[in-house]
Amino acid sequence: MVRYLYHNRLATDIAGLKMKTPVTTASGTFGFGLEFTDFLDLEKVGAVTVKGTTLAPRAGNKGQRVVETPSGMLNCVGLENPGSDYFLKETLPKLRKYKVPIVVNIDASSPEEYGELAAKLDVKGVDAVEINVSCPNIKDGGLVFGTNAKSMAQVVREVKKNTSKVVITKLSPNVTSITEMAKAAEDAGTDALSLINTLIGMKIDVHRQRPVLGNVTGGLSGPCIRPVAVRMCYEVAQAVRVPIIGMGGIMCAEDAVEFFLAGASAIAVGTANFVDPAIAETISLGILEYMDQHNIKKLQDMIGLALPERQ
Amino acid sequence: MTKYVEEARVIGQRVLNRATKQIDLIAPRIAAEAVPGQFVNVQVSRRTAPLLRRPLGIAWVDKQHGAISLIYRIIGDATKILADVCSGDVISVVGPLGHGFDCSAKHPLLVGGGTGLAPLLYLAESMEEEGIRPDVLMGGRTADDLFWKDEYVNLVERMGLTTDDGSLGTRGTVMAELPLMLQRLHYDCVYVCGPAPMMKAVSAAVTEAGIKCQVSLERYMACGLGACLSCSCQGVGKRIKVCQDGPVFWAGEVTEW
């Protein structure tokens, strides 16, 4: 599956998930990938992580779902998705035509349901599942598992038991100690971690004197959260051995490099896809340029360079 | 239909009223494919604030010169920045986006208010090119809001005007004129774009009269590509994305205004 690309200098490996570039797409910001084929070559992306998928279809939240904030945005989409049957029948066959690893972001309301969904997605064409234990926008699941180490560990074990695919656990930043959560996921057997999901925030319309978003609160994403994401990546990289996919406010190659230096083995671009739909491809070229400027031969040589033990 | 990111050179801006401007851009690939009712997503600055692109309807297309025009109301951060863009500047534009109007009507009426009259202008222009001159009914708060009449005058057959304060045309909303026009003039399709309450009222009256009706919805959207689901809403028996399945819908497909 891995073609010789980017002179093999960007190759990376997330617990056996081999990618020709470390640049992946963040769940919920890249649809199912197919929406972007007019703008970029999906095969030049490290992996396509698709929209959060649940067993049954979900309609999501009512009212206004998105609002812009200083250098960022709040969203309360609420995991609207067509459900796992539709994904397997309609979307996956189309997406599989591209030679790119496919990661399915999964969400459920109990550990058993996570397991059931993971088992259902244990099919050819799916390369990894990313456990979304951190969606801030739904009441019956998500964040509950993402803020309690014990429940999260239960979800991770249940998913591991039910799939042969690479299991990635996506961490919520809305916790007191991100390293505690990271260690709990590692102990429960996750193959990799991705971080961060959105930070809970809200905006109030001062003219109408009420919350702007239909769901009142929403998840904050975009460049404004990058310093928080880099810090968390830096801390988690020192606390666990499993590989990390870093994300949060990456808009350009230099932003991505920050995450590699903080210990991430791959990154995901999220909100930036809305601003520049070709960004997931162009960032790879920018990383190569950075490597040339700094005499770095391979991506692997710069992972973790800013960590204390490497300083 | 292919979507493009175009680095579009600005060839001019003109003031239409105190809060509305028209910007003309060279965007040949978008101009070549755009149909009436489609929109573009405009990046007004390369900085991180404002961060997201802003959706604007395509108000005019000059296929020969590869140019498109957008007509926008200056209401917030992004449109303020756009208003200061100069000829020669380059801005990034994604398009053409969404589904346009079904233009097959033989005796059409266009009903609009505010910047909803922007996409209807391109519709009127392309109908006129096909030898069909539509009627237009437009509403505004005051006479100043109806600067649009000068833009439409050469493209349409009849023009109905209403203002809330009666400073131009009939006093009231477009609903003060619509019933009589529907009764007398035997339209085969009505095209509506404007504030949600207007579209709701107009489409109800038009449907009631047994006439086909298309509406162009406006929803807060981020990507414009069907990926972020910001603009998703409930259609009849299925979810619809305003950016991708719309913004133009048959009135009967819409359940949330």
Ligand SMILES: Cc1cc2nc3c(=O)[nH]c(=O)nc-3n(C[C@H](O)[C@H](O)[C@H](O)COP(=O)(O)OP(=O)(O)OC[C@H]3O[C@@H](n4cnc5c(N)ncnc54)[C@H](O)[C@@H]3O)c2cc1C
């Ligand atoms: C498909 C589509 C076509 C459009 N076509 C036109 C057009 O041809 N001409 C035109 O002037 N405007 C059009 N709009 C609306 C335009 O996108 C908004 O006015 C613009 O995004 C405001 O940006 P701003 O930064 O200046 O204001 P902001 O500071 O972002 O917002 C100012 C006010 O406008 C509201 N607003 C912002 N974005 C939207 C939006 N996408 N939809 C509804 N309300 C919004 C905000 O809630 C706020 O109250 C269209 C919208 C859509 C969805």
Ligand SMILES: Cc1cc2nc3c(=O)[nH]c(=O)nc-3n(C[C@H](O)[C@H](O)[C@H](O)COP(=O)(O)O)c2cc1C
């Ligand atoms: C509109 C939107 C929808 C999202 N949906 C999901 C989702 O379904 N599952 C998930 O794990 N994360 C979801 N996220 C979070 C992103 O994947 C990512 O973790 C976050 O936005 C931070 O990255 P960014 O700042 O680059 O956007 C969503 C984010 C946005 C903006």
